[in-house]
Amino acid sequence: MKVYLDNAATTPIDPLVFEAMMPVLKEGFGNPSSTHSYGRKVKSLIERARKNVARHLNCSPGEIFFTSGGTEADNMAIQSAVKDLGVKHIITSTIEHHAVGHTIDQLKKEGSVEVSYVHLDEKGHVDLQHLDQILSVNPKTLVTLMHANNEVGNLLSLERVSEICEKHGAIFHSDTVQTMAHYPFDMKVIDKVHFLACSAHKFHGPKGVGFLYVNHKIKINPLIHGGAQERNMRGGTENVYGIVGLSKAMDIALSNVVAHKEYVTDLKLYMMERLNSSIPGVEYNADCDNLSRSLYTILSVSLPPTEIASMLLFNMDILGVACSGGSACTSGANTGSHVLEGIDAPENRPSIRFSFSRFNTKEEIDYAVSSLAELYA
Numbered sequence: 001m002k003v004y005l006d007n008a009a010t011t012p013i014d015p016l017v018f019e020a021m022m023p024v025l026k027e028g029f030g031n032p033s034s035t036h037s038y039g040r041k042v043k044s045l046i047e048r049a050r051k052n053v054a055r056h057l058n059c060s061p062g063e064i065f066f067t068s069g070g071t072e073a074d075n076m077a078i079q080s081a082v083k084d085l086g087v088k089h090i091i092t093s094t095i096e097h098h099a100v101g102h103t104i105d106q107l108k109k110e111g112s113v114e115v116s117y118v119h120l121d122e123k124g125h126v127d128l129q130h131l132d133q134i135l136s137v138n139p140k141t142l143v144t145l146m147h148a149n150n151e152v153g154n155l156l157s158l159e160r161v162s163e164i165c166e167k168h169g170a171i172f173h174s175d176t177v178q179t180m181a182h183y184p185f186d187m188k189v190i191d192k193v194h195f196l197a198c199s200a201h202k203f204h205g206p207k208g209v210g211f212l213y214v215n216h217k218i219k220i221n222p223l224i225h226g227g228a229q230e231r232n233m234r235g236g237t238e239n240v241y242g243i244v245g246l247s248k249a250m251d252i253a254l255s256n257v258v259a260h261k262e263y264v265t266d267l268k269l270y271m272m273e274r275l276n277s278s279i280p281g282v283e284y285n286a287d288c289d290n291l292s293r294s295l296y297t298i299l300s301v302s303l304p305p306t307e308i309a310s311m312l313l314f315n316m317d318i319l320g321v322a323c324s325g326g327s328a329c330t331s332g333a334n335t336g337s338h339v340l341e342g343i344d345a346p347e348n349r350p351s352i353r354f355s356f357s358r359f360n361t362k363e364e365i366d367y368a369v370s371s372l373a374e375l376y377a
């Protein structure tokens with residue numbers, strides 16, 4: 001049996017998304033910047049997708065800028081805040097994705113910013129009092145904190161953080177790559193957020209496409225210079241097929257968001273039950289077993305010490321189960337997880353991240369748990 005439980009790394013493309021992209025791949029080859037009919041035809045597909053995404057987020061189409069994915073969107077927000085908005089200080093956490101963390105490291109190395117790391121509580125959640133405190137003594141600040149952690153699933157309240165940021169006149173960016181299209185977003189409600197990052201391949205869309213939401217109150221310059229695409233905000237011929245796929249994937253995800261959430265939450269609960277009864281001493285990292293404060297698609301399991309710790313993922317793979325030991329983007333690299341280190345996870349307990357989608361079944365969970373139990377027997 002082959003089981004894919006690494007949906008936080010990437011998701012399989014939805015067949016309906018594939019269907020929506022096919023005619024564009026076949027016939028929509030015009031350059032959207034061309035003024036003839038071939039160009040105009042595909043340009044209209046991009047603008048239709050932009051309007052559709054904006055409708056889902058209850059924002060203006062002018063606030064959506066398509067990018068090559070989450071990494072570029074994060075870079076665009078953070079680098080523009082420093083370049084164009086006079087930011088001299090960044091507040092972030094030690095458990096952000098590298099798209100955020102390494103961008104900040106580089107800015108710090110260049111001497112462009114000072115960086116403060118907000119404290120995390122014992123469950124790995126951001127200490128909002130500490131955030132308030134460091135903001136009060138630091139003007140011209142960008143706060144960049146992820147909505148849900150991609151390794152352990154901890155959720156952040158965008159409402160509360162954006163209110164604290166507004167109180168101190170700070171800019172707020174959130175990496176929403178793991179949550180966009182998994183939860184409804186209403187930008188008229190969370191209207192104090194300035195930037196949000198999205199990536200289509202995390203919700204059954206294609207790879208290499210995403211967007212940055214930029215609140216209309218913020219004016220920034222391009223990160224990538226070139227042609228006049230994206231209303232002069234991002235040079236480069238647009239990924240039309242990807243943009244059409246992203247829009248369709250968002251339609252499917254958000255028109256069924258409640259049912260998908262219920263279905264996937266049930267899988268997560270089921271897996272916890274099965275693990276608890278099959279592997280004595282199993283625990284959960286950070287706040288992963290607290291459904292109200294953790295992403296329903298992620299279960300980060302802390303396992304009892306074993307001699308075969310370094311072989312667990314490899315052996316699960318041999319048995320046909322794809323899961324991950326840390327962040328997708330570093331899986332394959334032989335380095336420990338900065339997130340598990342950031343939440344002080346015990347070093348002697350191996351961790352496995354299982355991440356689910358609406359395409360998984362309880363039979364697959366049964367197989368994954370019995371495979372892991374077999375390795376622990």
Ligand SMILES: Cc1ncc(COP(=O)(O)O)c(C=O)c1O
Binds near residue numbers: 068146149150210
């Ligand atoms: C939280 C988070 N941010 C950013 C990214 C990067 O997104 P992309 O793969 O679209 O560049 C990822 C991908 O793993 C992620 O999980």
